[in-house]
Amino acid sequence: LAAQLSLSLTECPGTGSAQAGRAAACQGCPNQGLCAAGAAGPDPAEAAELRARLRAVRHTVLVLSGKGGVGKSTFSALLAHGLAADETKQVALLDIDICGPSIPKMMGLEGEQVHQSGSGWSPVYVEENLGVMSVGFLLSSPDDAVIWRGPKKNGLIKQFLRDVDWGEVDYLIVDTPPGTSDEHLSIVQYLSATHIDGAVIVTTPQEVSLQDVRKEINFCRKVKLPIIGVVENMSGFVCPKCKNESQIFPPTTGGAEKMCQNLNVSLLGKVPLDPQIGKSCDRGQSFLAEAPESPATLSYRNIIQRIQEYCEQHHFQEEKIM
């Protein structure tokens, strides 16, 4: 007998949703009884709280992958730096990777702590117009493992959205962990209180990455999250000495380009491997500022501009409708 587990696109509706315990996907989940017997729907007071807190956020971009280690956090950090280069824009970077928070180190903020004020938790500011929040700031030591199951992670993510006093924000960038699980479901659920412009999906060229990224694209479609486009990192390496180009992660199945064609999503750009990127990240410096002439910097800047254009255009259309 072939094991017939209908796993395709089965998705937890969310423990707080009206469908909790009742959706088709709930069959077989050990929480089903609890969910079905629990609250009939999302807590309206909670939703109102989140809406109020996020009211002053103009654009929200999620950085996703599916695959680990492809450069989500690197990209999120550089996107934040790139957008904040315009001093008239207020940028917020929220790191919801609870188990492996990379953003504090990449932004040069290791050792910083979160302070509370009357209006909530204060983000940690890198620049006057660039604020950051991460579980990394809540640990007593950087090596402390956060060994939490889903519900506790969801609780912290909700707190990040509800209790952080971001103020007026032009761009909220959310860095996520790899996968399609609690953190991803929760952030989409909680951010439905505001509106998400879309997701940027990061990959590397090889099929082992693409196969996870296709799943992430399906996740976005399933939860109706618009996809701004895909970024292909580690796309080729140019030797600084002989200038020869090598494919360190060969795109054996056509890379992100082919995948984007097949799935009808936008390829925002390809970023080559530059050892300076990793070094800048380790040192908490902006790679864009440290290596302004690198081909990787040029790629990143083009991609950031495309994202900005997408968001502005989207906003303009929304305003037209309203």
Place this chain on the structure above:
Amino acid sequence: ALAERTNLAGVRHILLVLSGKGGVGKSTISTELALALRSAGKRVGILDVDLCGPSIPRMLRVQDSAVHQCDSGWVPVFVGQDKAIALMSIGFLLERPDDAVVWRGPKKNALIKQFVTDVAWGDLDFLIVDTPPGTSDEHISTVEALRPYQLLGAILVTTPQ
């Protein structure tokens, strides 16, 4: 309880491959380790508990295989040149390879327990358990489910940065 004892009773050593960080080569190392141990004449199995991003089936070229059931539970898929490495992964249970497994913790935990107790591994010298990045549901559940058995230890994989 009897089935539990039967299914992992014949496994001599259980090895976890962990990292914390994604994309450092856990699945690659798990696969190469299994192949090397097999080459050295050992009986080997791989349990892939990365439910959101299962990489092992592709690495062993068995993406299109299906899982069957027998009296003692699920039959692993046999891979490798001599079809002698036993593999279990959620990859085999998807209707389509691009299907996203969008599950919260409790449902992931339930499947991991099933993978540990319901797969008929038979007699193995080594069972290698490949994990996703992080320190969360999959890791807690796997360690809890394997606690009654001979856990040899963990191999941690990293990259230099």
